[in-house]
Amino acid sequence: MSDLIKSDKEFNIRKSVINNVISNNLNINWDSQKTIKAKAFPQITFDDAETHGLKELVNQLIKTNDRDSFLQSSESSKYNHQFFNNLDKLYSCNFIEATISANKKIKSQVDSDTTSFAKQFVKSLRLNNELNEGMTLFVIVNDIIDALEKQLNLANINRAKIFASYNGSFDVYLKYFSHYLATKSSENKLPGGNDFLDLLHLIYLGNGKECKIVTNDSLLKNLDVAISVEDFSDLYKI
Incomplete structure (x- = not known):
């Protein structure tokens, strides 16, 4: 959204692209990342006002x-361009702060360990896909249920049951986001300012069947689910 209003030139380019998508009746997934995550757990019902707000904003555009x-x-409008700009910044800031906190805890554990076990465990963390994806899914489930309990004034939702009900509908995101986190933790490094939002695009690839992301982004372009803008243009003769 910030690029859309950066200048008149950027506005006209992006408005033209959006107009072409709408006028050609291309299929659009309007769901927010929160809705996609919630839909992955069949027992959860979630109505995301941000999705409705985004549609209205595009209509105004x-x-x-x-x-x-x-x-x-x-x-x-409550859901105007500033709302979505602030939301993106909040996601990124929270992600970086959480990574800093996690890295400090990991370093403390490693430093206090008189054996080499903790150090070796952290170094090998990115190789354990099942553990990494399980931890990421656990955090996502907790975030969703925390929000529902607060929003609906509920309590004692069975988190283990929700966790077990995951239907695999954002497997691509789960795989690459988990590996990214594990790599940063094992190297005690911080994410880039836009890394969270860049990785979040992968959630729209679902379970990865016959679906790729067209991008030249440095963080995503080498993934096996990505295709460059140039290769996409050559493939479809654009």
């Missing part, structure tokens, strides 16, 4: 002719 008109028309 299509109706307006220039950047200033778009900003003015959407300003009074």
